Amino acid sequence: xxxxxxxxxxxxxxxxxxxxxxxxxxxxxxxxxxxxxxxxxxxxxxxxxxxxxxxxxxxxxxxxxxxxxxxxxxxxxxxxxxxxxxxxxxxxxxxxxxxxxxxxxxxxxxxxx
Amino acid sequence: xxxxxxxxxxxxxxxxxxxxxxxxxxxxxxxxxxxxxxxxxxxxxxxxxxxxxxxxxxxxxxxxxxxxxxxxxxxxxxxxxxxxxxxxxxxxxxxxxxxxxxxxxxxxxxxxx
Numbered sequence: 408x409x410x411x412x413x414x415x416x417x418x419x420x421x422x423x424x425x426x427x428x429x430x431x432x433x434x435x436x437x438x439x440x441x442x443x444x445x446x447x448x449x450x451x452x453x454x455x456x457x458x459x460x461x462x463x464x465x466x467x468x469x470x471x472x473x474x475x476x477x478x479x480x481x482x483x484x485x486x487x488x489x490x491x492x493x494x495x496x497x498x499x500x501x502x503x504x505x506x507x508x509x510x511x512x513x514x515x516x517x518x519x520x
Numbered sequence: 521x522x523x524x525x526x527x528x529x530x531x532x533x534x535x536x537x538x539x540x541x542x543x544x545x546x547x548x549x550x551x552x553x554x555x556x557x558x559x560x561x562x563x564x565x566x567x568x569x570x571x572x573x574x575x576x577x578x579x580x581x582x583x584x585x586x587x588x589x590x591x592x593x594x595x596x597x598x599x600x601x602x603x604x605x606x607x608x609x610x611x612x613x614x615x616x617x618x619x620x621x622x623x624x625x626x627x628x629x630x631x632x633x
Contacts, residue, residue, distance in 0.1 A: 411562070440621070449610055449624035450563070494562065498617075506617040507578065508553075510562035 409433040411511035413495050418517045419485055427480045427514045429495030437506055438498040441469050441480045444513065445491045453480070453493075482516075490518045521546050524625035526611050532631045533601045541596040541628050543611030551614045552594040553578075553622065554586065556607040563610065569594055570617070601632045 410432045419425040429439070438457040442450035456462055456471035456478060468481040480493055492513040501507050527542045545552065550571045555563040565578030569588040583605060585597040594613075598605060609628045614620040 415560075449626055450622075451624070452621035455621065496563075507565060507568070508622065509565070509579070510555075512560065512562040 409497050409499055409509040411495055411497055411509060413493075413511045413514045415512070416515045416517070418519060419482075421485055421487060421518055421520050423485050424481065424483050425485060425516065427482075427493050427495075427516065429478045429480070429511060431476050431478070431495070431497050431511075433476075433497055433499050433509075435500035436473060436497070437500050439469075439471055439478050440496040440498065440508065441467075441478075442494040442496060442510075443491050444494060450494055485518050487518050487520070490516060492516070523547065524611055524613055524623050526609075526625035526628050528628060529626065530629045532633065533598075535601060535603065535632060537601050538597070538599050539601070541598070541609055541611075541630075543594045543596065543625060544592050545594075545611075545613040545623070545625075546592065547613060547615075547623065548591060549613035549615050549623075550591070551617050551620070552588065553612040553614075554584070554594070554596045555610045555612065556580065556605075557610060557627075558607050566596065566609075598630075603632050606630060606632045 413429045441453040444450040454469040466483045494513045495511040524545045553568045554566040564580045567586040569575045611625040612622040614622045
């Protein structure tokens with residue numbers, strides 16, 4: 408099975424940088440996703456890591472260390488609209504060439520002025 | 521493209537009633553998924569499909585059924601609704617399960633009383 412751990416809540420100031428961590432245990436690791444979910448809305452895709460290292464996409468970056476079972480999402484130049492839940496999701500092979508995505512409980516980020 | 525659409529947006533059911541949650545996508549995606557999300561919890565996979573005519577159980581399939589007669593549609597059937605099925609249900613689709621981001625529908629908020 409898979410186990411994903413991320414902080415429940417975080418608060419950061421507008422214009423600052425925040426790092427949201429995600430640790431996991433799994434067999435058959437095949438990728439780690441980050442999704443953003445505003446309250447009352449559907450999740451939207453932010454990033455995907457399958458190899459170790461940093462993936463940068465504008466103000467958002469995601470890092471993966473497979474040996475440590477660790478990922479983080481880095482948000483720079485925080486804006487009020489970044490207030491949302493950030494979901495770490497683990498893709499693992501389930502056999503017969505099929506995969507499943509297991510989501511963490513999410514980190515609720517509040518950006519304050 | 522409409523993307524992933526879900527109906528209804530809201531529904532109240534009495535215990536023991538049945539209903540079908542509709543999901544459709546117009547992106548010609550092979551993979552489709554049903555998740556439920558309880559307050560403060562991560563998304564839990566109920567069922568998924570890798571193509572028309574092929575479905576498989578996810579993490580929490582009990583009390584639900586699915587069918588996939590076409591590429592576009594993936595309805596979720598609730599038989600004998602129970603209060604434990606009160607949740608927000610999200611349908612999602614992806615082009616493949618390999619490194620593919622999932623596109624989510626807007627969700628159906630279901631209350632069973």
